[in-house]
Amino acid sequence: IIGLPFTGFTFVPLSLFNPDKIADFARFLDVKPGEKIFSQPMDEDNQVIFKVDADIASAIDGKFILRDIVFSPKGWITAAADDNPADTGLYLNITGNRVGILNFRDGKLRFFNRFEFETADELAYYAAFVTGELKQQPQDITVVVSGDVLTGDENMKRLSEFFGKVELNQLQPVALPDQAPPHTVLSLTALSLCGSSVAN
Numbered sequence: 001i002i003g004l005p006f007t008g009f010t011f012v013p014l015s016l017f018n019p020d021k022i023a024d025f026a027r028f029l030d031v032k033p034g035e036k037i038f039s040q041p042m043d044e045d046n047q048v049i050f051k052v053d054a055d056i057a058s059a060i061d062g063k064f065i066l067r068d069i070v071f072s073p074k075g076w077i078t079a080a081a082d083d084n085p086a087d088t089g090l091y092l093n094i095t096g097n098r099v100g101i102l103n104f105r106d107g108k109l110r111f112f113n114r115f116e117f118e119t120a121d122e123l124a125y126y127a128a129f130v131t132g133e134l135k136q137q138p139q140d141i142t143v144v145v146s147g148d149v150l151t152g153d154e155n156m157k158r159l160s161e162f163f164g165k166v167e168l169n170q171l172q173p174v175a176l177p178d179q180a181p182p183h184t185v186l187s188l189t190a191l192s193l194c195g196s197s198v199a200n
Contacts, residue, residue: 003071003072004070006050006052008051009048009071010048010049011042011046011048012049013047014044014046019039029050034058036054036057038069040070040071040074042071042074043109070191073093073100073112073187075187075189075191076093076190077102078190078193078194080144080171083171084107085107087103087110088141089144090103090127090130090142091169092123092145093145093186094123097116097118098115099114099123099147100112101114101126103134111133120158120159123155123159124158127143141163141165143165143166144168145169146169146184146186147183147184148184149183168181169183170182171186172186173186173189173190174189
């Protein structure tokens with residue numbers, strides 16, 4: 001399974017999605033020459049339409065089976081969804097200077113977006129901003145962090161100043177050696193949950 005990095009995306013409720021209208025939906029993504037558009041089910045309620053950089057698109061063209069290519073955060077989102085997420089859970093996955101932020105309501109995807117940040121303050125700001133948009137109080141939120149993060153690092157400390165609880169994500173979709181903390185490779189190992197995905 002190949003998780004494709006994306007340069008833009010949009011979710012479309014399946015009730016509104018029509019495969020013949022992908023070009024219309026893709027207009028929201030400001031597609032540049034050479035970029036490639038992919039569309040696939042995100043979950044039982046949403047279709048994701050995403051664009052991929054021209055260089056990556058040409059590198060994969062004709063070399064991989066489309067059913068093995070997925071929206072890169074899909075595994076992580078699926079793993080969180082399968083773990084009976086609380087409405088007050090805010091999931092963060094940090095990759096370099098980017099953070100994906102995820103929330104569910106009644107077990108269904110409510111919010112996902114990605115932000116670029118430079119400092120721990122900016123990371124905390126985006127998490128607090130999303131919390132406010134979701135009409136929740138920071139003290140009621142449990143922030144579950146995975147990716148490029150360590151217990152007690154600056155990002156974890158700063159988040160702990162704003163939110164009721166901050167913890168590392170312990171989900172482990174596949175068996176790992178003891179020296180590989182599950183939270184550091186979750187977005188990669190969770191791709192194993194996407195084996196039945198189909199890209200168009």
